[in-house]
Amino acid sequence: MNLLKQYGMEDCNSGMTPSEVNVKFPDSKKLSEVNHYRELIGSLMYLSVATRPDIANTVSRLAQYVTNPSMCHWLAAKRVLRYLAGLAHRGLVFRKTNDPLIGYADADWGGCTVDRRSYTGYVFLISGAAITWKSQKQRTVALSSTEAEYISLAEATEEAIYLRSLLTELGLQEFIDITIFVDNKGAQCLAGDPVFHARTKHIDIKHHFIRQTVAAGHLKLQHISTHNMVADVMTKSLSNVNHERCRTGLGLTT
Template sequence: MKNCNPNAIPADPNAPLYSKDINNEEDCSAPYREAVGCLMFLAVVSRPDIMFAVSQVSRFLSNPKRNHWNAVKRIFKYLKGTENVGLLYTGKEETLIAYSDADFAGDLDTRKSTTGYLTSIAGAPVTWSSHIQKCVSRSTTESEYIAALETSQEVMWLRIFLQELGFLTEVPTKLFVDNQSAIQLVKNTEYHKRTKHIDVKYHYIRECVENGSLTVCHVPSEDQLADILTKSLPKEKFVKNREALFIV
């Protein structure tokens, strides 16, 4: 792939991936598992912009098809064109902030939603994740609420870690969510008929808000930085999101 033509985005928003062989394609004989393993290391350590694309292709390790291998090669083509791109920590923002987002029923095989979150300090992300939720959500509100809960767990771990390093974390960490219904569900502990089926463990975020460790804020969808971790974005939106993350 050293002499390949670069791509502008790591995942094609117009080419969804399935596990089923809908086009009667032959099994892939390429080193699929090895390639995805290399990409996963890079996505976890220093390149959140490819996290969703790598997470998506990693779902087909057991039985990859030719279209899955083409998706892997597309990621390499994107990396070829962004060899000099990396995270820039400016040090201007000293407080910890977090973003959470969800793509409702984004997995076309299981119809489970995708959680994407990131935490940022010193001007750029320090932790990020993109993964399938463990349960099937019945609404966008539910999927966003679960994503916010998973983000709150990461935030609480980081707050404890920063305290051990000597940083004061008395100010509540801001968690930005772009779904108003999910925010209301966090703040309102009253009985909700349509959400009573949500597991008790997912209400942990309410406790974080009540004890002053976390505050949930609304952010417009166009400014949701975690959007890059939940779905394949068009080129213009992808580049805008990437630059907002100080991946320059």
């Protein structure tokens, strides 16, 4: 609410989503007050890291333009504020359950129209709400959707190993039976198949540690339909209905 007041948007019209679907930033007038844009993106990044995973992907994309923003980027950032204004009452709600830690890993293949790199998105939930999440452009160009999903799965596996160690240290072993849900069967099969494949020989060896982790029984991979993929919101902008579905899956409720 302080952020809305700072930018004079206390009484603005609320938005249903933080970004348009398949948003593109056309050439437009360069923004004169660059510092205002940087300050706003910095504030939104704080929110996206701390309590609002539903804006993480949009903020990640807008943060790429902090050195040379245009008017279209400024308007897109203000759209995020309008979205937050309508959902200021939402928050991560945790409820006591005996369910183990679960994760969702997803990717948007070639999601960046500038350099065609993909976006990684993952989220881990416990007690019905998200405790850690990530939305970030991948460092290399993936040559297939399976490769993009596999890279995302590798990053989610790293986080799962850390969370497993943390829960063990806290004496919460009953929660370490971790399952990561993926919606790409190719990536799931690749993670469990030690056989050499010519089409995947170029994938960096560091990503193949997933196989060792699964073989050791530290986590399980399970396929899930794209319609039920909660991490979808971490990789791309969605329609109103799908965004609401993912937001509820993250545990962002009243």
